[in-house]
Amino acid sequence: MAFSDAIIAIVITLLVLDLRPPDSKPGGLLAALLGEWPTYLAYAASYIYLAVIWLNHKAAFARIQEMDRGLQWANLGILATLALVPWPTAVIAETARTGNLADERVAVGLYAIIGALLCLSWLVFFSHLARHPDLTKEEVDDSYFARERPRALVGVVLYLAAGTAGVLINPLVASVIFLLLPAFYGLTSHGIDQGPALLRGGDHDSDNSPKGG
Amino acid sequence: MAFSDAIIAIVITLLVLDLRPPDSKPGGLLAALLGEWPTYLAYAASYIYLAVIWLNHKAAFARIQEMDRGLQWANLGILATLALVPWPTAVIAETARTGNLADERVAVGLYAIIGALLCLSWLVFFSHLARHPDLTKEEVDDSYFARERPRALVGVVLYLAAGTAGVLINPLVASVIFLLLPAFYGLTSHGIDQGPALLRGGDHDSDNSPKGG
Amino acid sequence: MAFSDAIIAIVITLLVLDLRPPDSKPGGLLAALLGEWPTYLAYAASYIYLAVIWLNHKAAFARIQEMDRGLQWANLGILATLALVPWPTAVIAETARTGNLADERVAVGLYAIIGALLCLSWLVFFSHLARHPDLTKEEVDDSYFARERPRALVGVVLYLAAGTAGVLINPLVASVIFLLLPAFYGLTSHGIDQGPALLRGGDHDSDNSPKGG
Amino acid sequence: MAFSDAIIAIVITLLVLDLRPPDSKPGGLLAALLGEWPTYLAYAASYIYLAVIWLNHKAAFARIQEMDRGLQWANLGILATLALVPWPTAVIAETARTGNLADERVAVGLYAIIGALLCLSWLVFFSHLARHPDLTKEEVDDSYFARERPRALVGVVLYLAAGTAGVLINPLVASVIFLLLPAFYGLTSHGIDQGPALLRGGDHDSDNSPKGG
Numbered sequence: 001m002a003f004s005d006a007i008i009a010i011v012i013t014l015l016v017l018d019l020r021p022p023d024s025k026p027g028g029l030l031a032a033l034l035g036e037w038p039t040y041l042a043y044a045a046s047y048i049y050l051a052v053i054w055l056n057h058k059a060a061f062a063r064i065q066e067m068d069r070g071l072q073w074a075n076l077g078i079l080a081t082l083a084l085v086p087w088p089t090a091v092i093a094e095t096a097r098t099g100n101l102a103d104e105r106v107a108v109g110l111y112a113i114i115g116a117l118l119c120l121s122w123l124v125f126f127s128h129l130a131r132h133p134d135l136t137k138e139e140v141d142d143s144y145f146a147r148e149r150p151r152a153l154v155g156v157v158l159y160l161a162a163g164t165a166g167v168l169i170n171p172l173v174a175s176v177i178f179l180l181l182p183a184f185y186g187l188t189s190h191g192i193d194q195g196p197a198l199l200r201g202g203d204h205d206s207d208n209s210p211k212g213g
Numbered sequence: 214m215a216f217s218d219a220i221i222a223i224v225i226t227l228l229v230l231d232l233r234p235p236d237s238k239p240g241g242l243l244a245a246l247l248g249e250w251p252t253y254l255a256y257a258a259s260y261i262y263l264a265v266i267w268l269n270h271k272a273a274f275a276r277i278q279e280m281d282r283g284l285q286w287a288n289l290g291i292l293a294t295l296a297l298v299p300w301p302t303a304v305i306a307e308t309a310r311t312g313n314l315a316d317e318r319v320a321v322g323l324y325a326i327i328g329a330l331l332c333l334s335w336l337v338f339f340s341h342l343a344r345h346p347d348l349t350k351e352e353v354d355d356s357y358f359a360r361e362r363p364r365a366l367v368g369v370v371l372y373l374a375a376g377t378a379g380v381l382i383n384p385l386v387a388s389v390i391f392l393l394l395p396a397f398y399g400l401t402s403h404g405i406d407q408g409p410a411l412l413r414g415g416d417h418d419s420d421n422s423p424k425g426g
Numbered sequence: 427m428a429f430s431d432a433i434i435a436i437v438i439t440l441l442v443l444d445l446r447p448p449d450s451k452p453g454g455l456l457a458a459l460l461g462e463w464p465t466y467l468a469y470a471a472s473y474i475y476l477a478v479i480w481l482n483h484k485a486a487f488a489r490i491q492e493m494d495r496g497l498q499w500a501n502l503g504i505l506a507t508l509a510l511v512p513w514p515t516a517v518i519a520e521t522a523r524t525g526n527l528a529d530e531r532v533a534v535g536l537y538a539i540i541g542a543l544l545c546l547s548w549l550v551f552f553s554h555l556a557r558h559p560d561l562t563k564e565e566v567d568d569s570y571f572a573r574e575r576p577r578a579l580v581g582v583v584l585y586l587a588a589g590t591a592g593v594l595i596n597p598l599v600a601s602v603i604f605l606l607l608p609a610f611y612g613l614t615s616h617g618i619d620q621g622p623a624l625l626r627g628g629d630h631d632s633d634n635s636p637k638g639g
Numbered sequence: 640m641a642f643s644d645a646i647i648a649i650v651i652t653l654l655v656l657d658l659r660p661p662d663s664k665p666g667g668l669l670a671a672l673l674g675e676w677p678t679y680l681a682y683a684a685s686y687i688y689l690a691v692i693w694l695n696h697k698a699a700f701a702r703i704q705e706m707d708r709g710l711q712w713a714n715l716g717i718l719a720t721l722a723l724v725p726w727p728t729a730v731i732a733e734t735a736r737t738g739n740l741a742d743e744r745v746a747v748g749l750y751a752i753i754g755a756l757l758c759l760s761w762l763v764f765f766s767h768l769a770r771h772p773d774l775t776k777e778e779v780d781d782s783y784f785a786r787e788r789p790r791a792l793v794g795v796v797l798y799l800a801a802g803t804a805g806v807l808i809n810p811l812v813a814s815v816i817f818l819l820l821p822a823f824y825g826l827t828s829h830g831i832d833q834g835p836a837l838l839r840g841g842d843h844d845s846d847n848s849p850k851g852g
Contacts, residue, residue, distance in 0.1 A: 002215065002428065003480070006435035006645075012292075014443065017227070019300040019306035028246035029308065029316035033323065051289045053218070055282075069481075076477045083438075087445040094447035095455065103455035110459065215641065219432075222645035225718075230653070232726040234733035242734065242742035246749065264715045267642070268708075428641065429693070432648035440656070495694075513658040520660035521668065523676045529668035538671065638642075 004057060004079060011083045012050045015043055018090060038096035042089045049182040053082050053118075056185065060148075063140040064129070071135060074128050077121040081114065088114045092175060105167045108174035112163020114180065119155030126152055151188065155181065217270060217292060224296045225263045228256055251309035255302045262395040266295050266331075269398065273361075276353040277342070284348060287341050290334040294327065301327045305359060305388060317384035325376020326393055332368030339365055364401065368394065430483060430505060437509045438476045441469055444516060466523035468515045475608040479508050479544075482611065486574075489566040490555070497561060500554050500594045502545040507540065518601060532592045534600035538589020541604065545581030552578055577614065581607065643696060643718060650722045654682055657729060670797045677735035681728045688821040692721050692757075695824065699787075702779045703768070710774060713767050716760040720753065727753045731814060744806045747813035751802020754817065758794030765791055790827065796822065 018039055024032035057078070067075070088111035095107040129135060129145035136145065158181060166174025229254055237245035270291070280288070301324035308320040342348060342358035344397060349358065379387025444465055452456035483504070493501070512530060514537035520534040555561060555571035562571065592600025657678055663671035696717070706714070724843025727750035734746040768774060768784035775784065797820060 003431050003435055005216050006219055006432055007439050009216055010223055010436055010439040011442070013220050013227070013296055016224070016296045017230075017302065017443075019297065021300075021304045024316075026311055027315045029304075029313075030319045033304075033319065037389040047293050051286075055285060072481060073477075079438075080473050083442045084445065087442065087447075091459075092448045093457075096454055100452040100455075102453045103450075106456045106459065183429070208370040218642050219645055223649055224644055226646050226649040226653070226722055229650070229722045230656075232723065234726075234730045237742075240741045242730075242739075243745045246730075246745065260719050263709065264712075268711060294808055398799040429644050432645055433652050436649055436652040437655070440652070443656075498694060499690075506686050509652055509655045510658065513655060513660075516673075517668075520781045524665055526665040526668075528666045529663075532669045556704065617675055 001063050004061075005054075005074060006053045007079050007083065008050060008057070009085065012054075013049060015046050015050075015086055018086075018093075019043065035097070038093035039090075039149060042086075042093035045087050045179055045182075046089045048186075049085055050082065052182045052186040053078075053204075056122075059143075060125070060129075062141035063144065065137045066135050068135060070128050071125070071132070072127040074121070078118070078125055081118040081121045084114050085118070092178075101171070108166030108171045108178070109163050111178055112159045112166065112174065115159035115181070116156045116163070119152050123149060123152040123156065151185070155185070164197065217274075217288065218267075220292050220296065221267045222272070223245040223262060224299065225267075228259050228263075228299055230301075232256065248310070251306035252303075255306035258392055258395075259299050259302045259397075262298060263295065265395045265399040266291075269335075273338070273342075273358075276349050276357065278350045279348050281345065283341050283349060284338070284345070287334070287338040291331070291338055294334045297327050298331070305391075308384075314384070315321065318380045321379030321384045321387035321391070322376050325372045325379065325387065328372035328394070329369045329376075332365050332372060334385060336362060336365040338368065364398070368398070430487075430501060431480075431501045433505050433509065434476060434480045434483070437512065438473060438480075441476075441512055442474050444512075445469065445607070461523070464519035465516075468519035470607075471605055472512050474612075475511060477510065478608045478612040479504075486551070486571075489562050489570065492561050492562045494558065494561060496517075496554050497551070497558070500551040504544070504551055506543040507547045510540050511544070517598035518604075521597075524622030527597070530597035534597045534604070535589050537604055538585045538592065538600065541607070542582045542589070545578050545585060549575060549578040549582065577611070581611070643700075643714060644693075644716050646722065647693045647696070650725065651686060651693075654685050654689075654725055657725075657732075658682065674736070675730035677730075680727075681732035684818055684821075685725050685728045688724055689721065691821045691825040692717075695761075699764070699768075699784075702775050704776045705774050706770065707774060709767050710764070710771070712840065713760070713764040717757070717764055720757040720760045723753050724757070727837075729821045731817075734810075734819060740810070743810035747805030747817070748802050750817055751798045751805065751813065754798035754820070755795045755802075758791050758798060762788060762791035762795065794824070800850070 005167070022029070022032035022036055064071075088107065091110055092104075094108045095103040124150045126145045130143075130149065133142040136142075162177035162181075164172045165177075166172075235242070235245035235249055277284075301320065303319075304323055305320045308316040339358045339361045343356075343362065346355040349355075369389070375387045375390035375394075378390075379385075448458035448462060482495070490497075514533065517536055518530075518533045521529040552571045552574040556569075556575065559568040562568075584603070588600045588603035588607075591603075659843070661668070661671035661675055700827045703710075727746065730749055731743075731746045734742040765787045769782075769788065772781040775781075801813045801816035801820075804816075805811075
């Protein structure tokens with residue numbers, strides 16, 4: 001987990017690099033700061049999204065016993081796509097500032113593609129685990145990861161549908177769906193709620209600090 | 214702790230990205246370097262502030278046995294707001310360079326809001342632990358985290374008061390208070406002083422290097 | 427491994443800093459995004475290359491018992507050169523955008539030098555281990571790292587040959603070879619396939635999460 | 640160590656951010672790349688310096704049993720100053736490009752101050768350990784850290800002397816001394832050579848990968 005944790009921690013922290021003292025004329029700082037609201041919203045949205053991904057990632061790995069080459073690459077696929085999330089988020093924030101409708105459509109389309117790719121990488125990850133029950137811990141039900149697949153598949157479909165609606169109808173609709181989807185994944189994650197004993201067991205063995213921090 | 218540690222380490226290290234060879238005409242390097250003094254002060258202030266937060270964070274987690282979903286999110290809230298600290302610090306440094314009074318008022322107001330949010334996130338964190346004594350270690354007094362709450366609440370009030378004074382009266386007053394508050398939290402932290410045996414116990418089990426480093 | 431893992435994680439994550447909202451006129455976002463294709467290809471290529479290096483690094487360290495001063499510096503040499511990989515990759519991407527043939531020749535030449543240096547640092551690393559079998563684990567065959575040397579040596583030769591071909595004949599030929607070489611190293615790595623029991627043993631002792639993540 | 644390791648890993652990796660595709664006219668890439676040689680030398684020098692610091696830091700912590708508040712802050716002082724190293728290095732590289740003698744004198748003066756501060760922070764660190772033998776491991780000689788102090792003190796003096804010579808006589812002289820000093824610290828470190836059994840003991844307990852990586 002150390003490598004994945006480090007990557008997610010770095011991605012989530014690099015988000016703040018977009019928060020800079022704005023270029024403004026003397027006396028114009030307040031207006032300049034207020035005009036940056038899309039960046040603040042993008043920071044909040046990206047942060048929450050990546051936090052949800054991290055919690056889901058932790059919940060998955062708490063059930064994994066061993067990694068083979070295929071699982072390594074599936075995990076590297078998740079990390080490669082989650083690292084992209086701040087990019088389309090910043091593009092949407094940029095178009096919110098400039099306010100060009102054509103650009104806003106392109107921006108939500110880009111976000112939808114990255115969001116769908118991320119869900120697709122989870123689908124590959126869950127499918128690999130579903131096909132290789134020997135990689136999961138003994139106490140984990142063999143059908144656990146097979147049952148996680150539909151959640152990822154629904155994500156692929158919803159991101160593409162929201163992107164299509166954003167491009168054809170209204171970019172704002174897509175942006176609202178993009179904000180809600182991580183909340184959906186955060187709330188529906190059975191990860192930790194269903195396995196307290198499992199996770200508690202893992203929190204103690206070699207470290208007196210809780211692993212979750 | 215690995216994830217939190219990584220985020221705090223990254224935030225504290227990104228501070229140095231503001232230290233760059235200054236743009237200056239040939240022969241003007243000394244003047245340009247000296248003119249950057251607000252950046253140096255901002256580096257020192259942010260570094261010390263984040264170091265104090267890290268030590269307090271460590272002291273809190275040394276008393277936590279287990280994390281539930283609520284505590285995870287409370288911790289993620291602390292990390293999200295502490296990652297913001299370099300931003301208003303840089304904004305104050307920028308206004309110190311340009312010297313516009315209206316902008317300086319705005320900058321200290323921004324800093325006060327972020328500082329208050331950070332103390333608020335600690336208040337949420339401590340309150341969650343106070344309500345869930347099962348999450349703390351057995352040897353930790355059940356009222357420990359309840360007694361930590363006033364310190365966080367005082368911070369919310371002091372940051373808002375300092376910000377208000379800075380906006381209405383004099384931005385310099387607020388900046389001085391901002392510099393002193395982390396010192397206050399560093400000195401009043403009972404964290405490590407009250408629990409040497411507790412912490413010492415945690416320093417040995419799985420690692421021959423001291424955890425604190 | 428913590429230090430090496432952190433460095434590789436940071437290098438791989440810094441790649442996304444090149445993905446920014448493009449500068450474009452209102453309505454020109456789509457064209458601007460599509461025009462950035464060399465950056466996307468460079469991101470994918472660098473990411474996969476660094477992921478292969480990370481997996482090979484893990485496979486090597488799973489066989490190492492102890493580090494002496496020489497091995498520390500050999501490892502630091504690998505880290506120093508792998509951290510350079512995104513740089514010539516970005517230079518190639520930049521020349522793909524501007525399309526100047528002379529610059530493209532220079533860019534592939536630079537890439538070849540860095541790639542050869544990276545393979546050379548692996549050669550030094552493997553040679554040190556081959557000469558000091560006491561540093562490897564008992565269950566590892568004493569000739570293991572001696573047998574790894576030719577793979578690194580072939581890399582030095584292939585990068586220099588590809589670079590020469592790119593400078594003298596066609597830069598595109600070199601770029602294709604640069605894309606294929608990491609795939610070759612990813613596929614031929616005996617690291618994990620030959621030592622499942624060895625690695626599995628290492629995955630359990632002090633951590634209930636799989637180390638590989 | 641995790642926090643210190645992470646900070647050193649981040650600082651050492653951020654060095655590569657200075658390596659960018661240079662701004663150049665079509666066909667001028669080779670000249671532009673060659674003209675960046677001070678940046679390459681600065682990268683190499685900073686990397687080696689920080690690597691030496693990391694190895695010395697590891698050697699010190701392998702002898703520490705427990706951290707008190709004072710040692711935490713002494714360590715945070717080392718981390719704060721080592722994180723500054725890339726900054727004066729980049730300033731020297733910048734003046735090497737522009738070639739203004741007055742600026743070069745200022746740049747080596749700045750480097751000398753940071754170098755002296757770094758040695759000073761080590762002096763504080765060693766002095767704290769010399770005064771608190773209870774913080775070191777049982778098998779470590781009580782005079783060990785007292786005997787480390789002169790090395791740090793010599794560094795303070797040498798950096799200040801080199802800086803003075805650079806400002807008054809010739810900046811190049813100072814730059815050469817700056818390049819040699821880390822080599823001196825790398826070679827004279829008794830850290831690992833005197834304590835193989837000590838360190839070997841620490842490499843095994845909770846992790847099957849060598850800690851040194």
